[in-house]
Amino acid sequence: MTFSVSTPDYDVPGHDVPPEQAVMVVDMKGYSKLPEVQMASVRSDLDSILETVFVQSGLPAPQPLDAGYKDAGDGVILLLPPQHVARLVDPLLGNLSAALQRYEGIRMAAAPAIRLRTAVHVGPLSVPDHRGAAINDACRLVNSDAAYQAVEAATDNGLFLAAVLSEPVYQRSVQAGRTRPEVTERQFIASTARVAEKPEFEMSCRLLVPGLPAALLREYLPASGNHAPRTGPKPSAHAAPEQPVRAGAVQNFHGELKDPVIAGHVEQLRIDRRSR
Numbered sequence: 001m002t003f004s005v006s007t008p009d010y011d012v013p014g015h016d017v018p019p020e021q022a023v024m025v026v027d028m029k030g031y032s033k034l035p036e037v038q039m040a041s042v043r044s045d046l047d048s049i050l051e052t053v054f055v056q057s058g059l060p061a062p063q064p065l066d067a068g069y070k071d072a073g074d075g076v077i078l079l080l081p082p083q084h085v086a087r088l089v090d091p092l093l094g095n096l097s098a099a100l101q102r103y104e105g106i107r108m109a110a111a112p113a114i115r116l117r118t119a120v121h122v123g124p125l126s127v128p129d130h131r132g133a134a135i136n137d138a139c140r141l142v143n144s145d146a147a148y149q150a151v152e153a154a155t156d157n158g159l160f161l162a163a164v165l166s167e168p169v170y171q172r173s174v175q176a177g178r179t180r181p182e183v184t185e186r187q188f189i190a191s192t193a194r195v196a197e198k199p200e201f202e203m204s205c206r207l208l209v210p211g212l213p214a215a216l217l218r219e220y221l222p223a224s225g226n227h228a229p230r231t232g233p234k235p236s237a238h239a240a241p242e243q244p245v246r247a248g249a250v251q252n253f254h255g256e257l258k259d260p261v262i263a264g265h266v267e268q269l270r271i272d273r274r275s276r
Contacts, residue, residue, distance in 0.1 A: 018124045021068075022085040022169075023138040024078040026050065029115040029151055031074035042112055049099050049114070050076070057092040059084055068130070075116075077139070079130055085169055086178035088120045093163050094183070097210035100160035115155060117147045121166040140201050141166060144193035146221070147207075153220040154209045163208045164193060170206040187214055191221060 028046060031039070051061050060080065062069050068079035080088070100114055107113070119141035123134030141147065141164045150162035165173075165188070172178070174185055188206040195201050209217050 018126045018132065020082040020122055021125045021130065021134065022080045022082050022088055023119075023121045023123070023125075023134050024080070024088055025072075025075065025119045025121075025138045025142040026078070027072070027075035027117045027142050029117065029155070030112070034112055038112060042114065045103065045107075045111075046114055046116075047076075049096070049103060053092060053095040053099050056095050057087055059087055059092065075142075077135060079125070079135075082122055085120070085122050086173035086176075089163075089165060089169065089173040090179035090183045093118075093161065093208065094210055097159070097161040104160065113160070115151060115160045117142050117151045117162050117164070119147065119164045119166075120169045122168050122172070137166070137201075137203060140195050140198060141193050141203065141205060144195050144203075144205070146191045146193045146205060149220045149222075150207045150209055150217065153212060153217050157209075157212055157216070159209055159211050161210055163210070165206045165208070167204045167206070174206075189214055189217055189221065 026046075028042070031042070034042065047062070054061050062076065062078055070077040096116070096118075100116065104113055119138050121134055121138035121141060123132065123137065125132040125134050144164065147162060147164045150164065154160060154162045170188065174183065174188060188208050191205055191207050193201075193203045193205045207217060207221075
């Protein structure tokens with residue numbers, strides 16, 4: 001038995017889902033408060049850092065993405081093919097954190113530090129104008145309370161990057177095992193992204209501050225069911241109670257470790273000055 005289907009002369013009603021794109025939004029903390037004379041140079045430094053770490057991570061450099069590269073003043077919106085979404089998580093986030101640590105070690109005293117919030121999302125976007133909810137959601141992720149709490153944790157502990165992953169990105173990269181063995185689910189904190197100015201927006205997400213233990217990052221988030229920001233003293237990975245110095249005593253010196261090779265692995269430096 002043979003079936004034939006005739007094609008009408010008019011368009012069939014309905015809408016196809018546009019192709020997916022991976023979306024990364026990068027926002028610089030405190031950029032709008034900088035003196036105008038510093039804005040161009042620090043943005044140039046950020047662009048150089050991003051171009052370096054994208055190549056280092058096996059990703060297309062941001063500038064040649066053409067329509068996929070959008071200057072947002074204090075940051076950028078980057079669009080990449082969806083197959084790159086796992087690389088945007090690992091190794092990119094680790095490489096970006098290390099690059100920001102290196103920049104902090106070489107920047108001029110008068111130049112501002114570069115601290116970033118970044119969000120990674122994936123979703124359908126129209127072609128060729130790249131419009132759709134995926135970019136809106138990624139921008140809201142990077143401006144969510146969760147992102148600001150994560151960058152506060154980074155700042156308090158001498159780190160320079162806070163990342164927010166949408167749940168689809170987390171599932172396709174970390175949960176799917178497409179990251180290196182040392183990048184594990186235990187390093188990410190489950191949270192809910194909300195934006196005060198957009199009460200209709202609410203999205204499940206995962207938070208990461210490279211180099212910061214997840215347990216310490218959790219201290220900066222509101223308790224479950226409580227959407228108010230955390231209050232009280234801020235914990236620090238480097239803080240220690242002051243103790244009186246005694247002659248011949250063993251003293252623990254605590255301070256920020258900026259070397260990207262050991263930062264996040266060594267939390268205390270112990271110097272024994274006792275005579276042998």
